[in-house]
Amino acid sequence: MIRHILFITFTDSALPEQIQVVRQEFLKISGQIEGITSVEWGVNDSPEEKNAGFTHCVLMTFVDEAARQRYLPHPAHDDLKAVFRPVLRDIIVLDYTLNP
Template sequence: MHIFSTLSFKSFLIAALFMAISTSGFSQKKELRHVVMFKFKETSSAADVKKVEDAFHGLKGKIKQIKDYEWGTNNSPEGLDNGFTHVFFVTFSSEEDRAIYLPHPDHKAFVEVLKPHLDKVMVLDYWAKNK
């Protein structure tokens, strides 16, 4: 009985370790991040900025190449934002998916909503590295 309980415990530990590794960021799956930061014009109202935010939210449902996305507004206490207030973070599985996204008609429509209110933009793309 002792051998059985020891084997069961070892099997449990091996299974738990496998699950932990498979869900802990040790995956070799690459993800391409497309990070865009906006500084809006001083003349843009809160309603104008909300239109841009809403237009961005709609992209995930319209462009299947978007694997994931998130966004947020600056709350850094350091004062190093250079006036950038919003960050939009889009994840792709491949450069090919990004190449479809950039000229996609729905992305272009988003840019048209954004353009009248955009003062500055910064864009960085990178391949996420494993932890």
């Protein structure tokens, strides 16, 4: 399995409704692309204040490398980027493989 983690901060002009659309697009993508087993969306609520300005997080799980490779060029991923990029200020993407 592969975990795909996004740390996100939105532009100051991003409206709550726009962020909600981004959230909805992320959450529905597992039903659109084979091999994505789960998608989680979260808003930072850590009291440690170590988030470096990142306010939101997405955690996706792929069953294997083939699933990740299907996701990257998939039209549903392109649709997600179309609503995501206009309100995105910054992002960190980190993937790792779960070893048995």
